[in-house]
Amino acid sequence: MTPTTRTPTTRTPATRTPAPRTRVFLATALLLALAPLAGCGDDTAGSAAHQAAAPSASPKAAAHAKAAPDALPGMPPLLDPKDVYAADRPGMLSPVVKDFPSRVYVPNTESDTVTVIDPKTYKVTDTIPVGRQPQHVVPSWDLKTLWVNNDKGNSLTPIDPKTGKAGEPVDVHDPYNLYFTPNGKYAVVMASLDRELVFRDAHTMKTVHTEPVSCYGVNHADFSPDGRYFIVSCEFSGELLKVDTERMKVVAKQKLPFDGAMPQDVKIAPDGGRFYIADMKANGMWVLDGDSFARPTFLPTGKGCHGLYVGRDSREMYISNRGEGTVSVFDFKKNELTKKWHLPDGGSPDMGGVSADGEVLWLSGRYDAEVYAIDTRTGKQLARIKVGKGPHGLAVYPQPGRYSLGHTGVFR
Template sequence: MNIRNHPMRFTLLSACLALGGISAALAAPKVYVANETDGTVSVIATDTRQTVRTVTVGAGAHNVQATADGQRVWVTNNGTPPADAGHAAHQGMSGAAHAAMATSGEVWAIDTATDTVVGKVPVGNHPAHVVVSPDGRWVYVTNGGDNTVSVVDAGAMKVVATIATGAFPHGIRLSPDGQLAYVANLKGGTVSVIDTASRKEVESIPVGKGPAQVGFTGDGRLAFVSLSQENQVAVIDPRTRKVLRKVPVGNGPIQLFATPDSQRLLVANQGNRKTPGRTVSVIDLTSFKVTASIRTGRGAHGVVVDADGRLAYVSNLYDNTVTVIDLAAHKPVATVPVGAGPNGISVTP
């Protein structure tokens, strides 16, 4: 949050000062990282660029998502394991990287004021990604082992609907207006389009090999899906629901994220453990060409951009770190140690 660029925030700051609430007004956004190998969530303070807290969650914590108001963070996992049970690390996105779990997974809610777990909801088998409706009321979880999406009532803390998708749904994102959910079906080669009002799949878009994650520009003009087995990103027209073109990127692209001005798309190139990727590709959304390749740690997996569009945060799966990138300079400015096997990543407003 850049207070200098938002005059109304001076009024808010003054009011907080008058009420003795300066600490709340000046609180910096936080980055949350799901560490799959050790079943934790790392909390990074954006002002100090240090991990300030580690939250224990369920086994195989895979993805996290902050709500629009920043009060909650949701994390997918496989539930609290038996005392003598271990769990395998996420090794990449090709082949049988995600073996379906035998028991149902869960999605947990973390209160960002205290960074404590305040709710747990059973969902489907092998939950992967999670997103939240703009009003924070509904939580959507992809279940890779069930070929479904669970719809969770955030207030009641229970599943209220289950939606069929393509084969092995993984990444999911909502359109900017919240009316549609796009789901990347990793083993189906498609993107499912879900109407969030009717809670039904209304279209299946053929996209290519190994679709891992989807995304939208903030203006809703374009949608995207990373093709982990083609080393490309497919660009989709949300109006026609057709692939417009494909853009070559690095090895094993996984997560992607558009800048708030809808001008650039960042793509994390994970590669694999034997030949790890170490870059984020920057695609210009006017020319649809890669205009920069930014160095990261080994196994760049998750990527998110802050609300001001100044900084990007990238989880490095094989280095157990997060790279902080200055998007004006197109260069890394910090490396933050986190837990083991960092995957999904999200930043509060």
């Protein structure tokens, strides 16, 4: 399968050409980006620095949180070892973001813009020009900056979520998607067409290590509870990777057992026992034991299974089925699908996130130049908002959590 099968946005292999040189990121923008962490050279100091940089909205819970002895050095300990999303409850906004205006940021891949929506009024408040083919809007580890991944523009555009203003772009080649290691030390660029995982300094975005991969189309990921490894999906070759976070090395690879598999979003279960991988060609999600990395099982959800979003109570996960205009609801405790919501007049629900209060699921309509707001209690469509062409990885911001692991908002 070749990259030309990705629609409506086409990304084709090409000889690498140098990205146009953009100006050095302004000092003010750097201050808004990931703050320097003392742990870059010392793990013990790093742990203390990260605790200060990623305060919990629940001091009582934080006081009882203890780092696992085998956890990634410098990673803030989970608030609840039995629930990786325990810091994501409604109202648990970090002091860093509590005064940020609530907005939905929508990257339009074919319009080279980011549409900004007020979620209270469902009105477009701004349209921000960015680089060529913006794919995702990604919250930085320290929550202070939103990075727009300009894939074909070979750059990242920073947006200050406090003011809504964009800063100077930073040169980064093939940034299809962006993640951050749980200790906040590195940004991990999913360089899809370059066939690379590029570990960059999370403050300066300078390359630290480039890990070549043999699979094609690295795009989405999620981390183990202890942060020691992460699972990566390879869209165009139908493969999964297991990557050692600290060593920055691919340690295992497997081909999915479906002809033409096209894995997309990756999300870990609240208890950390398994990973779920959406597959838009198999029309469902794979269920993987990340520790053993054994052959996964499969659960059908709907045509074009694409995005995975965990509810604020860690009980359910919302699954967008882009090819049929539906959202499936998966119950973690029951280990089964319990509902399917149909968008009126169809649609192409793609990527997005859950509102800070957990009551609204926001999804981009990839093929229809629109965004959907869906009531998470009833599945009713609350709004359908016109945006630019090819809307993709929208970010709802701010959201609860102490720090961001990247993508459109994966918080711990």
